Amino acid sequence: METPITTTDDREKTATGISRRRVLQSTALTTGVFGLGLPLSSTTVLADEHTDGRIDTCNATLDIVLALDYSGSIGSALWGDIESGAESFVDVLNDDNQLGVVTFGDTGKAYDFGTQEYLLLAQDGTTDNRPAMKAAIPGVAPPNENGTHMAAALDLADDILDGQGRDGKEVIVLLTDGEPNYQNGIVGNGSNPPEDEADGTVGGVSGYVPTATTGFDPEGDGDKTYAYTGGSTGTDAVITDGERDETEAVATVAKADGTRIVAVGIGSGVDDDYLRDRIATAPEDYVQVANSSELGAALRNLLSEICDECDECEDEGLLAKYEFECVETVDDECVAYDFVLETGDESLVSYTAGSYVNKDGEEFEPMTATFDTGYCTVYAVVKAGRGLEVQELVAEDGQVTAEYIAPHAISFVAFFCTEDAAEAFAESFPSNRGGGPRAR
Known part of the structure; x- marks a missing residue:
């Protein structure tokens, strides 16, 4: 546990x-x-x-x-x-x-x-x-x-x-x-x-x-x-x-x-x-x-x-975007959620089912989500609630972990090579217009 x-x-x-x-x-x-x-x-x-x-x-x-x-x-x-x-x-x-x-x-x-x-x-x-x-x-x-x-x-x-x-x-x-x-x-x-x-x-x-x-x-x-x-x-x-x-x-x-x-x-x-x-x-x-x-x-x-070998990330576009969504239903009721590739290339950033941690005492409320990549550093746009945040993620043993935006759980994570590309994506997202990205 x-x-x-x-x-x-x-x-x-x-x-x-x-x-x-x-x-x-x-x-x-x-x-x-x-x-x-x-x-x-x-x-x-x-x-x-x-x-x-x-x-x-x-x-x-x-x-x-x-x-x-x-x-x-x-x-x-x-x-x-x-x-x-x-x-x-x-x-x-x-x-x-x-x-x-x-x-x-x-x-x-x-x-x-x-x-x-x-x-x-x-x-x-x-x-x-x-x-x-x-x-x-x-x-x-x-x-x-x-x-x-x-x-x-x-x-x-x-x-x-x-x-x-x-x-x-x-x-x-x-x-x-x-x-x-x-x-x-x-x-x-x-x-x-x-x-x-x-x-x-x-x-x-x-x-x-x-x-x-x-x-x-x-x-x-x-x-x-x-x-x-x-x-x-x-x-x-x-x-x-x-x-x-x-x-x-x-x-x-x-x-x-x-x-x-x-x-x-x-x-x-x-x-x-x-x-x-x-x-x-x-x-x-x-x-x-x-x-x-x-x-x-x-x-x-x-x-x-x-x-500890890794590659420098040089791609100019979106690498991969993962949505947290229903992956199993029983009698029309969702009984399991996980991150699923919505768009992009999973060979660049991949996800293993179940690689997230819930908030304490909650279910299907991801506080962190871990992804596999061969890149040394990637920039993630994390959406939680209506908020968006650009996070710089440095790979350790081929893995990066995106974090929640308190107090909300993660709803999607999108990956880019550069901070500029991540910020541009965040700024263009409808819920974030006028507010600008929160970078850290």
Whole structure:
């Protein structure tokens, strides 16, 4: 049972808010850890958390693939930090987040949690799958390999999200200490080069595909293979423009599908310009961690930023207008009311039935109404009684809440991108002519 909210005329006016993502973007050019101007420590956390330390900001449609560089240049000391950082990332996942793991060295490999199951839900009923996710992260340092098959890792990760993602936020987090470097050949079912650990293990962890004997089938339509021609024909470790270009092309395809790529450069030998400008979805999606021991904190903050992503609202017209009206009758008598879309686009601002709170002790008298939106900020025209009010609503976790105009209940809410558009709508409304809008 919801705790009633006291109605009063002495409501505090909410100051203009700013989303966490906008804060991060505004500080992206300042000095600081990974280019976001944020000091890192093991206690640096930006998101609200459960008491068990898990991030509590993501909705139920966030799917992430961790693509971990497992090439020889990583070394044992650096790999220990990567393993620890990746495991701490798993620890703070929301219950409704899904995660997949890909490693890449001489070739790329996806971890199969079951039978062609490449994404795992953090909490599945009563089962906590985080230990299984951690088990997919190799526990020993990479072998002495020359290759860094970043292109294969991106292909594998993108197809996992395409085939088994939930069509919500889909993110590849690519961790590397270098640039793409690989031999030409087919990654997939039974081809050489490249071939790597044909027994289906990585770092002693079983369950990795593709190998020379096991297929990769994330979409359930047959084994997939990937041919690469931009690399070398031998074991030459020199990084070429062909490798850079082909890997960028793979990243471009993934981004065109709507997959967000966050590139994390570890150490001082990373080509920041390449990862930031040609692989990451946007410049602010490049994270540079000079000290690998701080990777865990960086990934923790990264999840906060991913979860709090929103878009600037630029539409010039009405986004959506919701009326509070009868939705169920019995014997010609209305027995249920709710907000119903009257006009506009519910993909811009949507409503889930029952997402309103009544006045204390009243029925069908909405005092607040909560809506879902991908925008950072919207302006709502709220009608209650004969009054109209323009309210600036700053999204929190993808939701905005309109409030009543005391002492009357809400009868409709109309949404706009700008305050000017909202005020113009309010001024044109018949009951408000001559009075002007009340803005807050």
